[in-house]
Amino acid sequence: MRALVIPETGGTEVLTVEDVPKPKIGRKDVLVRVKACAVNHTDVWIRRGYEGDPPIVTGIDVAGEIAEVGSDIESFDVGDRVVLYWNTTYCGECEFCNDGETTMCRDYGGLGVKRDGGHAEYVAVEAKHAVQLPDTVSFETAAAIPSNFGTAWRGLITRAAIGPTDDVLVLGASGGVGHGAVQIAAHAGATVYAASSSEEKAKRLRELGADDVIDYGEVDIDEAIKERTDHRGVDVIFESVGGETYEQAVRSLARGGRLVTIGATTGDADHALLHYVFWKQLEIIGATGATMGEFEDMLEAVFAGDIEPVIDSVIPLEEIPTAHERLSAGEGFGKIIVKP
Numbered sequence: 166m167r168a169l170v171i172p173e174t175g176g177t178e179v180l181t182v183e184d185v186p187k188p189k190i191g192r193k194d195v196l197v198r199v200k201a202c203a204v205n206h207t208d209v210w211i212r213r214g215y216e217g218d219p220p221i222v223t224g225i226d227v228a229g230e231i232a233e234v235g236s237d238i239e240s241f242d243v244g245d246r247v248v249l250y251w252n253t254t255y256c257g258e259c260e261f262c263n264d265g266e267t268t269m270c271r272d273y274g275g276l277g278v279k280r281d282g283g284h285a286e287y288v289a290v291e292a293k294h295a296v297q298l299p300d301t302v303s304f305e306t307a308a309a310i311p312s313n314f315g316t317a318w319r320g321l322i323t324r325a326a327i328g329p330t331d332d333v334l335v336l337g338a339s340g341g342v343g344h345g346a347v348q349i350a351a352h353a354g355a356t357v358y359a360a361s362s363s364e365e366k367a368k369r370l371r372e373l374g375a376d377d378v379i380d381y382g383e384v385d386i387d388e389a390i391k392e393r394t395d396h397r398g399v400d401v402i403f404e405s406v407g408g409e410t411y412e413q414a415v416r417s418l419a420r421g422g423r424l425v426t427i428g429a430t431t432g433d434a435d436h437a438l439l440h441y442v443f444w445k446q447l448e449i450i451g452a453t454g455a456t457m458g459e460f461e462d463m464l465e466a467v468f469a470g471d472i473e474p475v476i477d478s479v480i481p482l483e484e485i486p487t488a489h490e491r492l493s494a495g496e497g498f499g500k501i502i503v504k505p
């Protein structure tokens with residue numbers, strides 16, 4: 166079968182479309198014919214050598230059709246439409262897995278990171294990691310959500326426990342995760358602020374549920390938040406940009422505020438701003454991925470039509486190198502989807 170392979174770390178020139186063996190399934194598995202799979206920053210981090218261990222077929226977020234069913238499996242038939250939970254490699258035995266915290270397992274990773282993923286014609290997973298897709302949800306939509314909206318859901322709903330009384334600010338808001346965070350915060354009844362880099366992106370964020378959007382090219386985020394909240398600050402910030410915005414984020418929090426950090430696209434922060442953290446009694450909360458339960462809760466909101474991903478573009482395997490470049494430049498809005 167054809168697949169996009171990272172054979173070794175390097176620039177986008179190392180990315181190659183190759184013929185690789187079609188996966189074989191065991192008794193508890195299903196073979197999925199990939200219909201759509203997202204491109205993620207993790208793919209870029211693996212290529213650059215920050216994460217994972219090439220050679221690997223990338224592709225974390227997979228939607229497709231069941232092509233073969235293992236002999237023990239009665240829950241799926243050939244032809245069923247499914248979306249996959251990506252974290253398929255958690256050990257199931259450690260202290261975290263025993264508590265249901267599978268994203269804290271040292272083997273967290275799964276498709277496209279710790280084992281071959283969905284930038285290929287087929288993927289095999291245990292059937293328990295596949296979820297039936299309603300006919301109303303396209304493969305492209307389904308592939309845009311798993312690790313992106315899943316991480317936003319865990320960060321805001323589980324880790325920060327947001328609710329209707331919270332003012333929430335989303336940074337990196339036009340990104341795959343960020344535009345999910347905006348919708349999930351609005352869905353939870355919060356007042357939603359977003360920071361973004363252009364008027365065009367701001368318009369789209371307002372359509373997705375942001376009550377107010379700050380153009381950070383024009384004004385410092387913390388100054389804008391001070392002005393809008395009468396110097397109080399916001400209760401919760403959902404942050405994925407990292408070094409370029411972390412300090413402004415900390416300065417934008419109200420007393421007792423929570424900063425949910427899920428990424429560092431622009432690298433580490435220079436200063437922790439400890440005096441703000443203790444004086445204002447802030448909480449810095451990390452979040453990564455989503456458990457199967459959080460994934461299913463998030464899917465319910467998507468299937469109900471309450472939240473919906475934006476598809477930036479749909480591309481063939483051969484255009485994945487360009488997709489890496491666009492992600493690194495912070496271009497586009499929502500998710501780039503590959504149709505292998």
Ligand SMILES: NC(=O)c1ccc[n+]([C@@H]2O[C@H](COP(=O)([O-])OP(=O)(O)OC[C@H]3O[C@@H](n4cnc5c(N)ncnc54)[C@H](OP(=O)(O)O)[C@@H]3O)[C@@H](O)[C@H]2O)c1
Nearest residue numbers: 206316337339340341342361362405427428430453454495
């Ligand atoms: N912990 C986890 O489980 C987890 C899960 C998914 C992703 N992540 C991480 O979270 C980060 C965001 O992921 P994503 O998929 O949402 O990425 P994305 O789709 O590329 O979006 C990132 C957004 O950040 C903003 N940005 C601001 N400054 C930037 C810069 N210098 N370069 C690039 N973007 C910049 C841009 O939005 P504006 O133009 O609107 O500012 C951009 O759209 C990545 O670092 C990713 O690795 C972590």
Ligand SMILES: [Zn+2]
Nearest residue numbers: 256259262270
């Ligand atoms: Zn474990």
